[in-house]
Amino acid sequence: MTDQAEASGGNRPAAKTRTVDLVVSLLILAFAIVFAWDSNRTGNEWASDGPEAGYFPFYLSVLMGAAALYGIGRVLLAKVHEGEVFVTRGQLYRVMQVFIPGVIFCIATQYLGIYVASFILTAGFMIWIGNIAVWKSVLTALIFSFAMFYIFEIAFNVIMPKGPLEAFFGY
Amino acid sequence: MEAFNLLLHGFEVLLTFDKLLLMMLGLVLGVFVGVLPGLGGPNGVAILLPLTFTMDPTSAIVMLSCIYWGALFGGAITSILFNIPGEAWSVATTFDGYPMAQKGQAAEALTAAFTSSFFGSFVAVMLITFLAPRVADFALRFGPPEFFAVYLLTFCSFVGLGKEERHKIVISMALGLLLTAIGMDTVSGQLRLTFGFNELLRGVNFLVAVIGLFGISEILLTMEESLSLRGHAAALNPRVILQVWKSVPRYWATLLRSSAIGCWLGVTPGGAIAASFMGYNVAKRLDKNPDSYGKGRIEGVFAPETAAHAAGTSALLPMLALGIPGSGTAAILLGGMMVWGLNPGPLIFVEQKDFVWGLIASMYLGNIVGLFLVLATVPIFAAVLRVPFAAIAPMILVSCAIGAYAIQNAMFDVWMMLGFGVIGYVFKKLDYPLAPLTLALVLGNRAEDSFRLSMISSEGDLRVFFSNGLVGSITGLALLMLFWPLISAVFEKLRKKPAVGAA
Numbered sequence: 001m002t003d004q005a006e007a008s009g010g011n012r013p014a015a016k017t018r019t020v021d022l023v024v025s026l027l028i029l030a031f032a033i034v035f036a037w038d039s040n041r042t043g044n045e046w047a048s049d050g051p052e053a054g055y056f057p058f059y060l061s062v063l064m065g066a067a068a069l070y071g072i073g074r075v076l077l078a079k080v081h082e083g084e085v086f087v088t089r090g091q092l093y094r095v096m097q098v099f100i101p102g103v104i105f106c107i108a109t110q111y112l113g114i115y116v117a118s119f120i121l122t123a124g125f126m127i128w129i130g131n132i133a134v135w136k137s138v139l140t141a142l143i144f145s146f147a148m149f150y151i152f153e154i155a156f157n158v159i160m161p162k163g164p165l166e167a168f169f170g171y
Numbered sequence: 172m173e174a175f176n177l178l179l180h181g182f183e184v185l186l187t188f189d190k191l192l193l194m195m196l197g198l199v200l201g202v203f204v205g206v207l208p209g210l211g212g213p214n215g216v217a218i219l220l221p222l223t224f225t226m227d228p229t230s231a232i233v234m235l236s237c238i239y240w241g242a243l244f245g246g247a248i249t250s251i252l253f254n255i256p257g258e259a260w261s262v263a264t265t266f267d268g269y270p271m272a273q274k275g276q277a278a279e280a281l282t283a284a285f286t287s288s289f290f291g292s293f294v295a296v297m298l299i300t301f302l303a304p305r306v307a308d309f310a311l312r313f314g315p316p317e318f319f320a321v322y323l324l325t326f327c328s329f330v331g332l333g334k335e336e337r338h339k340i341v342i343s344m345a346l347g348l349l350l351t352a353i354g355m356d357t358v359s360g361q362l363r364l365t366f367g368f369n370e371l372l373r374g375v376n377f378l379v380a381v382i383g384l385f386g387i388s389e390i391l392l393t394m395e396e397s398l399s400l401r402g403h404a405a406a407l408n409p410r411v412i413l414q415v416w417k418s419v420p421r422y423w424a425t426l427l428r429s430s431a432i433g434c435w436l437g438v439t440p441g442g443a444i445a446a447s448f449m450g451y452n453v454a455k456r457l458d459k460n461p462d463s464y465g466k467g468r469i470e471g472v473f474a475p476e477t478a479a480h481a482a483g484t485s486a487l488l489p490m491l492a493l494g495i496p497g498s499g500t501a502a503i504l505l506g507g508m509m510v511w512g513l514n515p516g517p518l519i520f521v522e523q524k525d526f527v528w529g530l531i532a533s534m535y536l537g538n539i540v541g542l543f544l545v546l547a548t549v550p551i552f553a554a555v556l557r558v559p560f561a562a563i564a565p566m567i568l569v570s571c572a573i574g575a576y577a578i579q580n581a582m583f584d585v586w587m588m589l590g591f592g593v594i595g596y597v598f599k600k601l602d603y604p605l606a607p608l609t610l611a612l613v614l615g616n617r618a619e620d621s622f623r624l625s626m627i628s629s630e631g632d633l634r635v636f637f638s639n640g641l642v643g644s645i646t647g648l649a650l651l652m653l654f655w656p657l658i659s660a661v662f663e664k665l666r667k668k669p670a671v672g673a674a
Contacts, residue, residue, distance in 0.1 A: 017600075017601070020597065020600075020601065021601055024597060024601060028342055028346070031346075035349055035364055038363070038364050038366065039363070039364070042356075042361055042362075042363055043361075046631065047631070048630065048631055049626060049627050049630065049631060050622075050623050050625075050626025050627055050631045051622075051623065051626065052359070053356040053358070053359045053361040053363055054363065056348070056352065056619055056622075057349055057352045057363060057364060060345045060348050060349050060352075061345075061349065063341060063345050064341070064342055064345035064346060064349065067338040067339075067341040067342045067345065068338075068342060070338045071338050071339070071342070074338075086600060087395070087600070091395040091396075092395075094394045094395055095391050095394055095395050095596075097394060098390055098391060098394045098564055098568070099391060099593075101565070101568075102387070102568055102589060102592075103589065105565075105568065105569070105572070106572070106582075106585055106586060106589060109572065109582070109585065110582060114569070114572065114573060114576065118565075118569040118572075121565045121568065121569060122562075122565040122566060122569065125561060125564065125565040126559075126561050126562050126565070129561050130559050130560075130561020130562060131561075132559060132561060132562065137562075140562055144566055144569075148569065148570075148573065151222070152221070152222075152573060152577075156221075156222055156224075156225055157225050158221050158222070158224060158225065158573075158577050159577075159580060160573060160576060160577070161576065161582060
C-alpha cells in the first residue's frame with residue numbers, strides 16, 4: 001500500500017485543517033438554515049397543548065446554526081489550527097483506495113446481490129490494493145462470501161439483497 | 172436477598188447449552204473485534220447486531236453483551252503488545268503496558284490487564300445486581316416529566332462536562348436530535364424534514380448511523396494511517412499468571428479505588444474513556460514515586476484497566492434501570508432491545524424478568540469465562556493482527572453493509588451508512604465528539620415524546636418540570652450541569668481573590 005501512496009504525492013498537504021473546519025461549519029450552517037425553513041413550514045408555534053411538530057426542530061436548527069456561526073468566527077478571527085494539515089495527498093489517496101471500492105461495492109450490490117459483490121470487493125481489494133497473491137485473494141474471498149451466505153441466509157434467516165447467481169441456484 | 176434469588180433464577184435461564192454456546196461465540200467474536208484496530212466495542216456490537224434479529228431477546232442480549240465483554244478484554248491485547256489502543260479506553264493502558272512488553276514482561280502485563288478487567292467488571296456487576304432493581308423500582312414512579320428531566324440531565328451533562336470545544340459538542344448533539352426528527356412526527360402525524368423524499372419517511376435509523384459513524388469511519392482512518400503492525404510476541408504460561416495473581420492483594424487499594432472511579436463515571440454519561448485516564452492519573456498522583464509511571468509499572472496497567480471495565484460495565488446500569496445508556500455501546504444495546512421488541516425502561520424489571528436477570532447472570536459468567544478464554548488464547552489473537560489490513564478492510568466493509576441493510580431491508584440505508592462514514596471520518600479528525608451525536612440519536616425521539624406528553628398533561632405549562640421535589644431536583648441538576656463551566660469559572664475566581672488578598 002505504502003509504495004503506491006508515496007509515488008502519488010507523499011506528504012504534500014491535500015487540505016488544511018482550517019479550510020476543512022470552515023467548510024464543515026458552513027455546511028452545518030446551511031443544513032441548519034434548510035432545517036429551520038422546513039420546520040417553520042411545519043409550524044414552530046407553541047400551541048395550547050404544547051409545541052407544534054416543528055417547534056423542536058426549529059429551535060434546534062437555530063441552536064446548531066448559532067454554534068456553527070461561532071465555529072466560523074473562531075476559525076476566521078481566533079486563528080485556530082494555524083498551519084495544521086487536515087490530510088496529506090498520500091493519506092487522501094489511501095482513504096480513496098477504500099472509499100471508492102466501497103461505493104462500487106454498493107452499486108454492485110444493487111445489481112449482483114451482496115454476496116457476489118462482497119466476493120468481487122474482497123478479491124479485488126486484496127489483489128490490487130493489498131498486492132496479495134491472486135490465488136490467496138480469490139480463495140479468501142470465496143471462503144468469506146460463502147461463510148457470510150451461510151451465516152445470514154441459512155443459519156440466521158436474515159434476508160439480504162441477492163442477484164442472478166443466487167437465483168440460478170434457487171435462493 | 173430478593174436480588175440474590177432473582178440472580179439464581181437468571182443463572183437458571185442462562186445455563187442451557189444453546190445460551191452457553193452463544194456466550195462463547197460472543198466472547199470470541201468480541202475479543203476478535205476488540206483486537207482489530209478499526210473495529211471496537213460499539214462498532215462490533217453494531218455490526219454483529221443483525222445476527223441476533225431472529226433470536227429471542229434473552230439469547231440475543233447474552234450474545235451481544237458477551238461481544239461487549241470480549242471487546243473490553245481484547246482492547247488490552249493490542250495496547251500492550253502493539254502499542255496501538257484497540258479502544259479509546261485502552262489508551263491509558265499503553266502508557267505502562269507497552270513499556271512492560273518492551274522489557275520482556277508482556278505476559279505479566281497481559282495477565283495484570285485481564286485480571287484487573289475482570290475485577291473491575293465484577294465490582295460493577297455486583298453494583299448492578301443490587302442497585303439496578305432499586306433504581307428501577309424508584310423510577311416506576313416516574314411520569315413523562317420526570318423522564319424528560321432525566322433525558323435533559325443526560326444531554327446537559329454532556330455539554331457541561333465534555334472535554335471538547337463546547338460549540339462542537341452542541342453541534343454534534345443538535346445534529347443528532349435533528350436527525351431523529353426526520354420522518355413522521357409521532358405525536359401529530361405530520362411529516363418533518365423529509366423534503367419530499369420517500370426514503371426519508373422511515374427516518375434515520377440509529378443503528379445505520381452508528382455503523383457508518385463508527386465502523387466505516389474507522390476503516391477510513393485506519394487506511395489513512397497505513398498502520399504497519401509490529402508487535403511483541405507473548406505466550407502466557409501458568410507460572411507467570413499465578414505469580415501475578417499472588418501479587419494482586421498488594422494492589423488492593425489501587426484496584427478498589429479504580430473500581431469506584433469506574434463505577435461512578437460509568438453510571439454518569441462520561442464513560443469508560445474518562446474513567447481509564449482518571450484511574451491512571453489518580454494512581455500516579457497518590458504513588459510515592461510518580462516518575463516511575465510510564466516506564467513499565469504494573470500498577471499503571473492495573474489502575475486504568477480496572478477503571479475502564481468498571482465503567483464499561485456499570486454503563487449498563489442506567490440503561491437497564493432507566494432506559495438511558497451510559498455509553499456508546501450501551502446505546503447500541505438499547506437500540507437492539509427496541510429491535511427485539513422490548514421497551515427499555517424501569518418496567519423491564521417487572522415485565523421481562525428472564526431477560527434482565529439472564530443478562531445480569533451472563534455478566535458474571537461472561538467475565539469469568541472471558542478471563543480464562545483470553546488467558547488461553549492470547550497468542551492466537553496476537554496472530555490475527557499479522558493478517559494484512561488489505562484482507563480485513565473489505566470484510567469489515569461487507570459486514571457493515573450487511574448490518575446496515577438488515578435493519579430495515581433497505582438499500583438506501585447502505586448508502587446512508589457510507590454517508591455517515593464520511594461524516595464520522597471528518598468529525599473525528601476535526602475533534603467533533605461522536606458520543607453526544609450517538610446519544611441524541613438514540614434518545615431524541617423518546618425525549619421529545621416525553622416532553623410533549625408532559626406538555627399535553629400540563630396544558631402547555633412549563634412549570635410542570637418543577638412541579639414536585641423529584642422532577643424539580645432533576646431539572647435543577649440538569650441546569651447546574653449545563654452551566655457547570657460558568658459556575659466553576661466563577662468559583663475559581665472567588666477562590667483566587669482571597670488568596671491574592673492574603674498575599
